[in-house]
Amino acid sequence: MMQTPDTRPIVAITMGDASGIGPEIILKALARPEVYAMCRPLVVGDAGRLREAGGLIGSALAVRAVQTPAEAGFVCGTADVVDLGLIPAGHPFGKVLPLSGEAAFRYIERATRLVEAGQADAICTAPLSKEALHAAGHKYPGHTELLATLTNTPEVSMMLVAPKLRVIHVTTHVGLIDAIRRIEPGLVFRVIERGRATLVKAGFDNPRIGVCGINPHAGENGLFGQGEEEEKIIPAVRECQAKGWAVEGPLPADTLFFRAARGDFDLVVAMYHDQGHAPVKVMGLEAGVNITIGLPVVRTSVDHGTAFDIAGKGIADDGSLVEALKQAVDLAPRRG
Known part of the structure; x- marks a missing residue:
């Protein structure tokens, strides 16, 4: 019996600044069945950091590290993560750190390449810290300008x-x-x-x-x-x-x-x-x-910052991320 192709777009969700609220709002959003009904979410980040965040919010989600989107299962109850393995255990929350800035840059870089290669359909970004990004040597005002450079887009x-x-x-x-x-x-x-x-x-x-x-x-x-x-x-x-x-x-x-x-x-x-x-x-x-x-790739994002003042406390709201995922789905190219 022929299997019906899955037409849900694959949305690459970048983890943002690992010291901010990105990891916890991602896990909260991926606990919602409606997210999986509209797309195939794929986190680009650090599996270990997501597990730490899961402990902070009491998440029942399993975190599964993968190397490529083809390995992901896209089933509600398991968060699939293209694991870059950049953040060590016990990395602080709530602080501006160069390592967090470097990792945030690498997440968005990998997600961009996945979309360009046809392995994902859109990018949805959790917040990064401009200060941490600059501390890591990446002198961009924010995601918008960074993505323009990565995709060789002169004006966005x-x-x-x-x-x-x-x-x-x-x-x-x-x-x-x-x-x-x-x-x-x-x-x-x-x-x-x-x-x-x-x-x-x-x-x-x-x-x-x-x-x-x-x-x-x-x-x-x-x-x-x-x-x-x-x-x-x-x-x-x-x-x-x-x-x-x-x-x-x-x-x-x-x-x-x-x-x-x-x-x-x-x-x-x-x-x-x-x-x-x-x-x-x-x-x-x-x-x-x-x-x-x-951009030549679809990119949506939360409209808030890293919220270092509450990062690591498990109280951040995932509403903006869910809305950003909906917009990414609406703008993504159709599959099938």
């Missing part, structure tokens, strides 16, 4: 998804003055284009997109700022509108996010990090998801 965008709100960023991990300098019509257009293409792929016919201004009240016709909206944003919006896209802006950020949450827009384009991050985190930090747009 960060999209945050929370209940009732989606936000894509024109600039991210740079200072505010540098962000304003970097914003220019070509970049704004490319970010809108990437965000729109992602929503179209997800089933939106002609997504409604609201574009933030830079200054208070989006400059209010030159009253605030030095003409940044007219110089940097309006040409890109007009180019989008000429293509028949439902793009509006620049709009005052203080009301645009309210309108988007109300349902007026499917996507908000934020000009800089805090302009986009703050509203999303107010809407739902525990359920927020970070998606890197423009």
Whole structure:
């Protein structure tokens, strides 16, 4: 009798910083049958560290070390782990450590190669510590830029998804003055284009997109700022509108996010990090998801940090990781 092929996508879950909450939220998420109903989860990390985390949270899951995805069973009750064996027993929780940063880099590197080789379909990342990453000699602002380098992608965008709100960023991990300098019509257009293409792929016919201004009240016709909206944003919006896209802006950020949450827009384009991050985190930090747009591989992530203050205590919430896995499944290429 012919066996029906398993069409669930294989999602590589990187363990993140071993001294943070990544190991425990991964085990909590993998205890949920609904996760296995939608995907084949495969942790890329350290089996020993996951077992330690399992002891902290009283997990009944078995942790099974594998070397390749082909060895994994993908059965609820057992966490399959591509085991890199980098973290020694008793490694501290709650501290910034170079070894944790080095391991976090290696996990994401291995997961990227698995997807590129067709052995996994998407990547879902637990949080890493930028400070630990830098201490290990990897000078990246975060996952987004690291993945862009690993995949030789010249330009990517960060999209945050929370209940009732989606936000894509024109600039991210740079200072505010540098962000304003970097914003220019070509970049704004490319970010809108990437965000729109992602929503179209997800089933939106002609997504409604609201574009933030830079200054208070989006400059209010030159009253605030030095003409940044007219110089940097309006040409890109007009180019989008000429293509028949439902793009509006620049709009005052203080009301645009309210309108988007109300349902007026499917996507908000934020000009800089805090302009986009703050509203999303107010809407739902525990359920927020970070998606890197423009990579040749699908990557989603929790929208929170390593939480060193509670790491190792077994109390971290896995809600954002479960949401990130759902987004990874929705964006992953179809199998079968």
